[in-house]
Amino acid sequence: MGMTGKDTTEILRRRILRGLTLIIAFAAALVTLANVLKGYWLLATLDLMLCLFCTVIAWHHHKGHYQQWHSYAVMFLYILANSVVSMFGGLLSGLPFWLLTFPILLYLLFGKRVGLVGSAALLLIEVNILYFNTQIENTDAVISILINFVLAYIVIWVISHSYEMSRKSNEKKLVNLALRDALTQTYNRLALQEHFSQYLDKDDISVALLDIDDFKQINDRFGHDVGDCVLLQLSKLVRKTVGDDQVYRIGGEEFVVLFKDCTMDSLVSIIESLGHTIQHTQFGNDTLTINITISIGVSEVQDGTPLSQHLKQADERLYCAKRKGKNQAVFISTAPSVK
Structure with missing residues (x-):
């Protein structure tokens, strides 16, 4: 079974969260020790809680027990701890530099929407926290430092946003390359396996296996360029008739069409119309x-029956149609064919 873009994104985010929890746990342990030595018991308690929580989450991830709320909980505690530390330390403590990591983590863990909204909201909140909790008499100095902080934050925010947009676009392209046939741009066998498992909960599903009659003779007589044109034009015609998301090229001149929520009467009518249209359509190139x-x-798909079994049955009926003279469809082994 293949993997969708959503699956790969989730795996990436889980790995990031696992690494993040370990880093935060280690950093929180060091900060806890430093705060204990300085007598900052409230800060030490918060950092210790963060350390222990991240350690537990990292252990759960190591065991493969991941839940979506883990990401939100870790990020919330991380933001809370850094906000409290910045509030007590002020601008001159150097602790606000940790706030610059917020956009990076938000985009990596939650994607564009949460990253965009969260980064904007946190920037406004943190600037107010820093401004009103920095004990410096020289207001101009505070404003100057804040301006530099905001500019650095925005630069990191823009870079994080651009990276996420680029990553999402590249991921979409890679998934398209993995699931689409290079010549016809129909879905391929891997996509068929992906989609079939998603359609099993539907009441009426039928698997139709299409094969071009005497396609080898077309290649031998007219050349593979003409054969490729025929495949491309046929795929477009079938997709136009039944829908782009239902057509799959699984090899050579063979295509599969998945019919969802389609009664037998409707299926027969669609296939009759498709066969008639193909028979009376001219294929080829500009010169031929x-x-x-x-x-x-x-x-017809039965509950729990694997795709391989249905393809085997459809293949048997396809060759039954070939033996009966081609240019026809066979729905059940003993039924008359449909021309």
């Missing part, structure tokens, strides 16, 4: 046009 026909084998 040919006519083709297709044979089809159809299998």
Whole structure:
């Protein structure tokens, strides 16, 4: 079974969270010790709680027990701890530099929407906290430091946003490359496996296996360029007829069509119309046009039956259609064919 873009994103975010919890736990342990030595018991308690919580979360991740709220909880405690520390320490303590990590972590853990809104909200909150809790008589100096802090924050925010946009775009392209056939741009066998598992909860699903009759002769007589044109044009015609998200090229001249929530009467009507349209359509290139026909084998999905079994059954019915003279569809082994 393949992996979707959503799956890969979740794996990435879990790895980031696992690493983040370990880093935060270690840093919180050091800060806890420093605050104990300085007698800052409230800060030491908060940092110790953060350290222990992150350690527990990291242990759960090590055991494979991940839940979505872990990310929100760790990020909330991280923001809270840094905000409290900045409030007590002020601008000159150097602790506010940790606030610059907020946009990076928000985008990495939660994506564009939460990253954008969260980064904006936290910038406003933290600037107010720092301004009103910095004990410096020289107001101009405070404002100057705050301006530099805000500018650095915005630079990191913009970079984080750009990175997430680029990552999302590249991920989409990679998923498209993995799930689409290079020639016809229909879905491929991997996509068929992905989608079939998602459609199993539907009441009426049928798997139709389409094969171009005598396609080898087309390649041998007219060349593979013409054969590729035929495949491309046929895929466009089938997608236009039944829908782009239902057509899959699984190899050579074979295509699979998944029919969802389609009664047998509707299925027969659609396949009859498709076969008739293909038979009366001219395929080829600018210098050569040919006519083709297709044979089809159809299998109805039963609960719990794997895709491989349905493809095998559809393949048997497809070759039954071939033996009966091609240019027809077979729905059940003993039923008459549909031309």
